Amino acid sequence: MNNHRQRHEGCCACGAVRVLQVNDAPKEVNLCHCITCRRIHGAPFGVYAIFARDAVEITGDTLAWPSSETGRRHHCPTCGSPIYLAFDGVDEIEVPTSLFDETGLFPLPPQYEIWCKSAELWHDAQGRPRHVRARPD
Numbered sequence: 017m018n019n020h021r022q023r024h025e026g027c028c029a030c031g032a033v034r035v036l037q038v039n040d041a042p043k044e045v046n047l048c049h050c051i052t053c054r055r056i057h058g059a060p061f062g063v064y065a066i067f068a069r070d071a072v073e074i075t076g077d078t079l080a081w082p083s084s085e086t087g088r089r090h091h092c093p094t095c096g097s098p099i100y101l102a103f104d105g106v107d108e109i110e111v112p113t114s115l116f117d118e119t120g121l122f123p124l125p126p127q128y129e130i131w132c133k134s135a136e137l138w139h140d141a142q143g144r145p146r147h148v149r150a151r152p153d
């Protein structure tokens with residue numbers, strides 16, 4: 017099966033915002049333990065597929081808020097689901113893999129983990145590279 021040429025769809029919990037992968041597969045998949053991800057996902061970490069900005073189409077209105085100096089997080093205004101994260105001046109979109117309808121779409125396990133300084137002690141990184149803070153350049 018060649019995931020690169022397929023169109024993959026997903027949505028928020030209430031279905032008002034839809035996500036469509038229209039182009040290439042993600043550049044990377046990572047797992048983030050940062051405090052903000054913990055809070056917005058209601059879970060110990062978030063898992064993101066990082067795409068070129070034009071590889072994903074979002075339909076439906078989102079509410080954005082600045083989660084860092086350059087980061088903007090977009091949520092569904094109805095159900096609050098996190099839809100994507102983008103950084104000013106970076107032509108990428110980070111989409112939680114859990115929004116997609118299918119499981120097992122992206123390389124599993126993720127290629128690396130970030131913000132491990134706030135990871136739960138019981139978490140097993142299974143040998144993945146672990147970065148104390150943000151994604152390496």
Ligand SMILES: [Zn+2]
Nearest residue numbers: 028030092095
């Ligand atoms: Zn929703």
Ligand SMILES: [Zn+2]
Nearest residue numbers: 048049050053
């Ligand atoms: Zn995070």
